Amino acid sequence: MSALGTFIEKKIKVITTDGRLFVGKLEGYDNNTNLILTSTIERIFDLEEETEQIDLGLYIIRGDSVVCAGIFDEEIENSIQWTKVHGVQLKDTKNPF
């Protein structure tokens, strides 16, 4: 479980089992992949509408709803105008094909 240790105090993106995307600074985690994020935002992509960004602040994500978490290149991240990016809503992980 030390895999997440390298992400600590860094900005990460988290995808949850219901298909949502959160971006925030990883303050802590445990064996069950419970995550503590600060300065969290949720980004909602749409194929036509502008991307919506919701400020959430401190967020604790329960481990069983985490799909993946990644550290990203902040230079690339900041160079992207996220409101102009379009995308589909991710599926959840419970879809029976």
Next chain:
Amino acid sequence: MLFFSFFKTLVDQEIRVELKNDIEIKGTLKSIDQFLNLKLDNISTVNDETKYPHLIAIKSLFIRGSTIRYIHLNPMLVDANLLQDASRREALANSGNRIGR
């Protein structure tokens, strides 16, 4: 623990992971734990990035084992017969334990 040990032999190899939310990710396997949580480096999504912008700019990705549907491996990296034998032996050993208790 067999598959944990098996995946440990694949560290630093390129693998493709298909998740239960239908996303497919290619990357270099960097670490694995007992839950089969993975860490991949240099990831790229197999899906169309213009439709799935969620993973843009990510360098290193932790994937929770419980959300993985398939792991696609290069057949050259796997001795399927050896793995089959080992998993039978482990299953046998486990059933023996249960009778013992």
